Amino acid sequence: MATFGQIIFYSLVTLIVIFAAIIIMVLVLAFTSKTYTSTGSVMSSNTKPITNISEDVLLSCNLHAVLQDKFSDMSVTWQKDQNRVVYRFQKGAPELSDQASEFKGRARMSPDDIISGNASLLLRSVRSSDAGEYTCSIQSSYGSGKVTVYLRTAAYSTPTFTFSDGSLTAEASRWFPKPTVKWQNETGSFLGGNMTFSTSSSGLFTAVSTLQPVSAEYLYTCTVQNELVAAVSEVMITGSVVNQRNYFSFSVASPLLSSLCLNMMTTLLSIYCVA
Structure with missing residues (x-):
């Protein structure tokens, strides 16, 4: 018959395996962030980019639809934190009347790229305050959806x-x-x-x-x-x-997720040591 200590040990091992599986699942979902529709999908090649402060960054967003290579009717809206318009493109032209002031003159999309399904956003001279969650929303007769990109900003250089x-x-x-x-x-x-x-x-x-x-x-x-x-x-x-x-x-991985994983493992190990 297993001792009380062995029962605790095997229970902790089981919990660690379960938490590890959950963490892996979260990471897989985070780095394959896509939104599918019946006729197409919106996706990003990099949902957690890191950019050097004062440099430019391209936030990836693409529409892929079945048997279509031109999207003349496509409308695209980029928003930050779900409430500030970064850039809007509709009816074949930019629509920037409600663009947030901090992005004026710094956000750009290419009309030629948009009709090919590329809705990526170029953000110039990145600031530390630009860090955060960006949502690319696409509407088109050939496909629609949205994808979230979390921009992380840092300053770094070669020593x-x-x-x-x-x-x-x-x-x-x-x-x-x-x-x-x-x-x-x-x-x-x-x-x-x-x-x-x-x-x-x-x-x-x-x-x-x-x-x-x-x-x-x-x-x-x-x-x-x-x-x-x-x-x-x-x-x-x-x-x-x-x-x-x-x-x-x-x-x-985001610092928050890394910290969460570390704290989780540390807590489990400390419980085991006490037991």
Whole structure:
């Protein structure tokens, strides 16, 4: 007969499996967000884009209908948070009389693309306040529906490196939200580095981290990241020259969902430990 502790253990394992299945289901639904109708469908190729503040972003929205390649009667409305018009296109022309003031001159759609079923929205010079939920609604005799795109905004840049007297310094300017900086050696072990932060008048962060001592011809990895973006740099010192290779990676899940998953697992594990 199973002991009380074994019963609790197997019950917790079952709960973890169930919660994991729910989380996976939520993620699948989030990243395949579509609305289907009997004659067509409205979909987005990226329902959770991340864009760099002050750059342009294209919010994807497309109508796919059976056996139709032109949509001369298509009407499109983009709204933010379901109550502010970002851009409206109807009767073959833009209709911007009720456009929210913060999007005037910054939102654009291409009439040539629209008649081909492409209702994507170009948003110029993105601001941090642009983050939020956008809904693309399409009406057409060949298909209709809507899709939601959640825009996330961040500030990020590739760090610059300097090498002097056996010290390697990384400076990552123009970051938001506030980042962390981690160093690793060739084997993947984490290394300690001195860290300082400064903030600009616009609220953007600059992180400076110094690693020492540093050996020439060794490969070091510096990762600057927040909950949305990670900038990974592979750095090697040759003589007095700093060679670096950089790439960015982006979060696919919202910070809220990631936090929820982490809190859920932590709670379950803590219950198990107490038991």
